[in-house]
Amino acid sequence: MRNRWSAAIMATLFLVAPSRPTLAWNKAGHMVTGAIAYRELKRTSPGALSRAIEILKKHPDFPAWKTRMDNLGLVGDDRDQFLFMQAARWPDDMQGPPGVTHRERHFINIPFRPGDTTVPAIPGGENILSGYKANREAFASASSDAEKAEALCWIFHLVGDIHQPLHSVKLVTAQFPEPVGDRGGTRFYIRAAAGGNTISLHQFWDGLILGSPNFQTVRNESILLTNRPGHAPADFPELAEKDFAHWASVESFALAKTATYLDGTLQGSTDGSNGKLLPADYAAKSKVVAERRCVLAGYRIADVVASLTSAGSRLETASAPTARLLVGFWNTENLFDTVDDPSVAGDEEFTPSGPKQWTNERLEIKLNNLARVISGMNNNAGPDILGLAEVENRAVVEALVAKLESTGRHFEIVHKDSPSDRGIDCALIYDAEVLKLTGATFHNVDLAPGKPTRDIVEAEFDRDGTPLFVFVNHWPSRGNDESQRLKAASTLRGRVDVILAGRADADFVIVGDLNDESGDKSVKTTLKALGSPTCLPTSALFDAMAPIGEDPDRGTIVFQNHWQVFDHLIVSPGLLDQAGFQLVAGSTSPAIVLDSQLFDPAGTSIPRPNRSYSGNEFHPTGFSDHLPISCILQK
Known part of the structure; x- marks a missing residue:
């Protein structure tokens, strides 16, 4: 049913219309990272999990989330897991002008010039690095409970974003010149299979995890991904690295070059109606990389939440019942x-x-x-x-x-x-x-x-x-x-x-x-x-x-x-x-x-x-x- 991917299946999934703005993993993919983080915290840091749940319940959108839980008939742990899923996707749900939605926070365009062996400069301004830093500071500050909850959602989301390789890069070539390059694959058009519709490379990678945001589908997918051989926390030496900038400029950037752009050999088009056909094995290989990155993102969200809440939240918990x-x-x-x-x-x-x-x-x-x-x-x-x-x-x-x-x-x-x-x-x-x-x-x-x-x-x-x-x-x-x-x-x-x-x-x-x-x-x-x-x-x-x-x-x-x-x-x-x-x-x-x-x-x-x-x-x-x-x- 799930996780049985082939080029033909990928082609079916991507018979869709033209490209969209950079949104990271799609919403279902972000929900998967939230579900993985929830279960990992429940296993390793139940106290941190409880504090994070109490904080998220102060989010301005919590009443709407609660209504959805009620309508879905969710009870017990499922309600808390749903809350983590919603938190991970919330920045993509935001409505409003750019100054409110902070679209530039979702990525960083580190230039990749095929054949250039010099270390690229890290761009300044508003980007995923500054956005992550700002929200960690907001969470740690004496901000309102609602602002603290919003900051925590951004942290969830940006950790997920940076594990999608195309959120760390822009391809710069004669075909995709400066100053914007291919803007993280959003201007690099491909077709997943012969006869398939043209989509952006970024859109292709965003959809590699899951298409449906259905609660049970997301929940099951997150379990299946973490159950896969080689996907236990002990199988990720990367978890020893705690620096968010390293996740972006070293890990994701390296994968963007090798796994995404195939060291500059992947062929794309600037014509949004006539994308280049992907190599026959590209979809299957990309799927393996994307799933591993998604699982790592979930584990890292859990690590970050445990670290942020280890000193305790200023939110007071209700007194315990007598029994x-x-x-x-x-x-x-x-x-x-x-x-x-x-x-x-x-x-x-x-x-x-x-x-x-x-x-x-x-x-x-x-x-x-x-x-x-x-x-x-x-x-x-x-x-x-x-x-x-x-x-x-x-x-x-x-x-x-x-x-x-x-x-x-x-x-x-x-x-x-x-x-x-x-x-x-x-x-x-x-x-x-x-x-x-x-x-x-x-x-x-x-x-x-x-x-x-x-x-x-x-x-x-x-x-x-x-x-x-x-x-x-x-x-x-x-x-x-x-x-x-x-x-x-x-x-x-x-x-x-x-x-x-x-x-x-x-x-x-x-x-x-x-x-x-x-x-x-x-x-x-x-x-x-x-x-x-x-x-x-x-x-x-x-x-x-x-x-x-x-x-x-x-x-x-x-x-x-x-x-x-x-x-x-x-x-x-x-x-x-x-x-x-x-x-x-x-x-x-x-x-x-x-x-x-x-x-x-x-x-x-x-x-x-x-x-x-x-x-x-x-x-x-x-x-x-x-x-x-x-x-x-x-x-």
């Missing part, structure tokens, strides 16, 4: 031990001699992969409560908990072997230093004889005198009749009714893989979980994952090549009031902690969760066919 809990769930997909349990008919394939060749080494790899994600949740603090599905027994849960030492938490386990014919259970882990477990119940779902399924786990906690119930579910799969999921829903609803009859404002969370979506009968009718928290009927619940399911490009699992929300986080009316715990609005979302949780298969298949097996083929980088989900409760 804040991150509650999550993950279907870990076939977390079996390697020993055949003779009492279970469904676990033989997950043994060393079975078709999956499930060895201790492979189990260790999967446990490490799962633990990296779980430890990275909650800004690397790990979850307070995490429901689990598809765990074979307590032993594998204990092995997983042993991998979570980096969180510094004291995890305890709620688990009981269930009657599932596949030998997979639900379980729950919680931080015993944060919550006190006051009760645990395992509800049997009474299906037809010979069709045992997983128990529903119920755990009751106390936090400083406030009770909280958590239910963990894994309902029968889509391979079973719908009536089985209706039975599971009815079993759970029966317990919910008992709790609400005793206390209408009780606080409880239902998490799990329900194998149905928000609009399906089991969820909407039997369980009475609705997709909006406003004006809930008496005893109705709020399915906080429902807004995710309204976006065709988002979900928790890919089923029949479409994103779907099978994993739910459903809350009681009590979590929507002001007493006890409250669900933090917008905090519910799939949890993508590592870029490698998604991968892009070949052909027409869409990006999807990176699972441990395809058939019987083991993937050492895999996690699960589901994404984890989480929300925040506070009181």
